[in-house]
Amino acid sequence: MTSRTATTFAPPVMEARRWAEGIPAEPPLLNVSQAAPVAPPPPPLLEAMADFVLNDPATHLYGPVLGLPELRAEVAMQSANRYGGQVSPAQVAITSGCNEAYTAALAALCGEGDEVILPLPWYFNHKMAHDMAGVTTVPLGPGPGLVPSPEEAAALITPRTRAIVLVTPNNPSGVEYPAATLRAFYELARDRGLKLIVDETYRDFHSGEGAPHDLFAGPDWDATLIHLYSFSKAYRLTGHRVGAMIAAEPFLAEVEKYLDTVTICPTQLGQKAALWGMRNLAQWLAGERLEILARRQAIEEGFPRLAAKGWQLLGCGAYFAYVAHPFDLPSNEIAPRLAREAGVLLLPGTMFMPKGHPEAARQLRIAFANLDVPAVATLFDRLDAFAP
Template identity: 35%
Template structure:
């Protein structure tokens, strides 16, 4: 029992509930913390579920890997939007969010004490999932533009390495990895006989005409590439917990065992909601991106005006900025001060693995144009007050 407690104690506590509690204790705070889109799911989701409830009850178990109709629609989406043609050597598995897909993948390909390579800053739930599985995250710093460093990744591979993880568009930095970089990472994984796990939860969120590339589109990559996707961002479906993974077929039995143990089957109502979303298609989220893009530009302009207090790498995708502050205060202490004294919430960079220096993740996806100015103004005022030139 003590050994189990020790292992779990080594896993960081989820920071979003903590920040959420601080925000709730400070009424009027504008949150730039949790990564959510401002828009709701398509209205057709509710209509589809109402029809389904009348014609077919949703209270029975179903397939462990997902509804065949949803898997077919996902396969068509991957071909159309991601240029990924699902081969006979691959399988689509519907999951309760992309986070579940990542944990499924780690459990399927590792044994205790194996290693998974993460680019730093990493997505905190990835690091937590690796530790929960009894494995070791090996953190490799990105460069000063938050791009992967290929030589460093290659040097980090050991006999215990089972995968390299990439996220593009990136959480927390907003960086988009070029096709050449992702091809090189994928080839590195092929050469060393390890998996390339690629998270594409933000595959519809790019700005300035920056292209998004899916490693699963690489020819002959199907035996070592695991791709993760989500409905949470593009379709405002975060609370419905719906995602999917594209995996090599030889992992399917292991994934079935894991998913059947943890979930039995993906939530049936959420699957029909996802099916209605895919009927709407990419155009649903695209109608909201201009407003999100205007909030992004407003934020970037404001942060550029205080460059003596902070360093910003312009984000190209997702809806995040990752800011390095010139401050000697611990980042969590600074986050609390921003909430209590300036009524604006953000996340500390340490939860993303940045333990040296003071970093903040700013999420602008939830902003509307009518509230953006106030939230950004509070943030800028707080940064100036809490940082040093």
């Protein structure tokens, strides 16, 4: 009998880290493999967290399974203000990171053999979650500009389909899905009795101004929409594992069963830090967004030197550039060699596509958010000089 974990692949980021073992310390490795801040939270937040640890005894205790009431209320209020529409605290759950929010939604939605439509290139942890839950992943091919097509998704729906998943800005491509595309997927899911899961982990680094969509408009949005978010990227709280889900209150009652058996409650320190950040760091976060946008601009402006050698920039946004390389070798061979020979650690497209997918062999993901603008120039120098 095959175990649940044996049905899926090894964690890709951990595999990539092994490629860097034994590489000389000089010149320094450019690690663009993982989409996570490497700096600690800003000093004011660190001071607040220290105060929670030292002076707030509740920081060290169990809390409500669905999260601190104050944080749920803040998420509801700010979400309503950001997107328009009505969101109540009872429609918010706090989770131990956005990955747990996704697995909890999956557990509450799906049974053995049910299907979930997942656009390509996919976020590999979503695929892993499906495998371990006995859920069939139905790949939705990328459309022009790596934006999925609602019409193509409609043709994939079967009686076993339970949800369609969208990640925007996308991981791994960085592409920001247009509001009209999100609305069309929402209407498709609503009309076919499905859930639309929208993961906006990277929304704080969206290039557009204003609300990225209007999916919370209307009184019955929660009959269709399940919205996921992460505090990790916004406030550099990756190690504290704090995420959020916004969905219908009866659905969250099912989610609560899952969360209670996995983590019992999210970390109190992480939740208090997220709440403090939401209330006090808006201006700081706006500056972080501008810095990420500057790095994105550096990627776009520097890419023509690679394009002249046959590289293609397929998508760029938030933390990511998704590219096609010009070499005869497949990306899962190119990526380890880039680490050893060029000092660039990145992930191959084979980690974001079904096994054997013809486009995966040429694709690579660059998570550039931790490179400042001069380091982006160094990245291009190394990629330009690479000749396998």
